[in-house]
Amino acid sequence: MSNLKIFIAGHRGMVGSAVWRKLAAKGYTNLIGMGSKELDLRDQSAVNSFFKAEQPDVVIDAAARVGGILANNNYPYQFLMENLQIQNNLIDAALKENVAKFIFLGSSCIYPKLAPQPLKEEYLLTSSLEPTNEWYAIAKIAGVKACEAIRKQYGKDFVSLMPTNLYGPFDNFDYETSHVMPAMIRKFHDAKNSAQDEKTAPPVTLWGSGSPMREFLHVDDMADAVVFALENQLAEHLYNVGTGTDLSIKDLATLVQKTVGHLGEMVWDSSKPDGTPRKLMDVSKLQKEGWKYQIPLEEGIKETYAWFLTNQANFKQVKIDTL
Ligand SMILES: NC(=O)c1ccc[n+]([C@@H]2O[C@H](COP(=O)([O-])OP(=O)(O)OC[C@H]3O[C@@H](n4cnc5c(N)ncnc54)[C@H](OP(=O)(O)O)[C@@H]3O)[C@@H](O)[C@H]2O)c1
Incomplete structure (x- = not known):
C-alpha cells in the first residue's frame, strides 16, 4: 500500500489506463x-494551475497525440x-512544483531510420529520421532531451522510457488513425463478419509489402x-522497453488472421509506404537493471x-481535430 500521489497524464489512453490498473x-x-x-x-496556464493545486509527488506522462503512418502523414502539424x-x-510544471519523479514515454521512432x-x-540523433513520422519523433526527442537536461542541471529523477510498438486492450481501432496491430x-x-459464411470471406488488403520487421509488446508489460521505473532509481536518463525479438509484418498478419479466424485471402498493397525496414529495440540496458517482458x-x-x-460497441476510434 502506498500513498504516493501519482498523476497519470493520459490515464484514459491505452498505456495510461494499463499503468493505472497496475498501480491500483x-x-x-x-x-x-x-x-x-x-x-x-x-x-500551459491550466496545467500550471493544476500542478499548483494538486502538488503530485510523481508524474507519468502517457498523454500524447498518437497514431499510425497514415495519421502522421496527414496531420504533421498536430x-x-x-x-x-x-x-x-x-515537464516544466513538474520542475517548478518540485515533482520528485517524472516518467516520460516516448517511442522507438525517435531513432534514425537506418540505424544499426x-x-x-546511444543511436539517438546519429542520422536522419524516418520521414513518415519525423514530426512525432522530433517532438518526442525534445521531451527526452528536456528530461535529460533537468536531470543534468537539477539532479532530479526525470527518466524517459522508449516503448516499442504496443498493443492490447483499450487500443485505438479506427481505420484511419490506428497502429498496425489493431488495424489488422x-x-x-470485419471481413470475416461481412461474409454469408466463413469460407466466402472477402480478401483483406494490408498496407505495404509485408516485409518490414517489427517488435510488439503487450501494454500490460x-x-x-x-512501475519498475517508478519503484527503482534508474542509473541513466533513457531506456528502451520491448521484447528484443521481432517478426515480419506478413508473419504478424498470419498470426492475427489465424486468431480472428478469417479464411479469405490476404492482399498486399505495395503502393502504400512500408516505413522503416526494421525497428528492433536493444532492451539489454533495462534488462540489466532487472526488468523483462x-x-x-x-x-x-x-x-x-x-x-x-x-x-x-464502444472500442476507441480516434479522430483528429485539426484546429
Ligand atoms: N500505442 C503505441 O503503440 C505506443 C508505442 C510507443 C509509445 N507509445 C507512447 O505511449 C504514450 C501513450 O500512448 P497510448 O497508445 O496510450 O495513446 P492513446 O491511447 O491515444 O492515449 C493518449 C492519451 O493522451 C491524452 N491526451 C491527448 N491529447 C491530450 C490533451 N491535449 N490534453 C490532455 N490529454 C490528452 C488522451 O486523453 P483523452 O482520452 O482524455 O482524450 C489519451 O488518454 C504516448 O506517449 C505514446 O507516444 C505508444
Whole structure:
C-alpha cells in the first residue's frame, strides 16, 4: 500500500489506463487523472494551475497525440505541435512544483531510420529520421532531451522510457488513425463478419509489402516497466522497453488472421509506404537493471482479440481535430 500521489497524464489512453490498473492492483491508492476535456494539457496556464493545486509527488506522462503512418502523414502539424505542447507543459510544471519523479514515454521512432539493429539508446540523433513520422519523433526527442537536461542541471529523477510498438486492450481501432496491430484485427474481423459464411470471406488488403520487421509488446508489460521505473532509481536518463525479438509484418498478419479466424485471402498493397525496414529495440540496458517482458505475442494477440470482441460497441476510434 502506498500513498504516493501519482498523476497519470493520459490515464484514459491505452498505456495510461494499463499503468493505472497496475498501480491500483499494487496498492497505490493516491492516483490522479484528468481527461483532455477536463484539463487540456496543451493549455500551459491550466496545467500550471493544476500542478499548483494538486502538488503530485510523481508524474507519468502517457498523454500524447498518437497514431499510425497514415495519421502522421496527414496531420504533421498536430503530431509535432500537440506533442510538444503537452510534454513541455507537463515537464516544466513538474520542475517548478518540485515533482520528485517524472516518467516520460516516448517511442522507438525517435531513432534514425537506418540505424544499426537492434536499436541502442546511444543511436539517438546519429542520422536522419524516418520521414513518415519525423514530426512525432522530433517532438518526442525534445521531451527526452528536456528530461535529460533537468536531470543534468537539477539532479532530479526525470527518466524517459522508449516503448516499442504496443498493443492490447483499450487500443485505438479506427481505420484511419490506428497502429498496425489493431488495424489488422479490425480488418480481418470485419471481413470475416461481412461474409454469408466463413469460407466466402472477402480478401483483406494490408498496407505495404509485408516485409518490414517489427517488435510488439503487450501494454500490460509496458505498464509493468513503468512501475519498475517508478519503484527503482534508474542509473541513466533513457531506456528502451520491448521484447528484443521481432517478426515480419506478413508473419504478424498470419498470426492475427489465424486468431480472428478469417479464411479469405490476404492482399498486399505495395503502393502504400512500408516505413522503416526494421525497428528492433536493444532492451539489454533495462534488462540489466532487472526488468523483462512476460506476455508472449501469440497469447497477447488472443487476449486482445477477446477484448475487442467484448468491447465492439464502444472500442476507441480516434479522430483528429485539426484546429
Ligand atoms: N500505442 C503505441 O503503440 C505506443 C508505442 C510507443 C509509445 N507509445 C507512447 O505511449 C504514450 C501513450 O500512448 P497510448 O497508445 O496510450 O495513446 P492513446 O491511447 O491515444 O492515449 C493518449 C492519451 O493522451 C491524452 N491526451 C491527448 N491529447 C491530450 C490533451 N491535449 N490534453 C490532455 N490529454 C490528452 C488522451 O486523453 P483523452 O482520452 O482524455 O482524450 C489519451 O488518454 C504516448 O506517449 C505514446 O507516444 C505508444
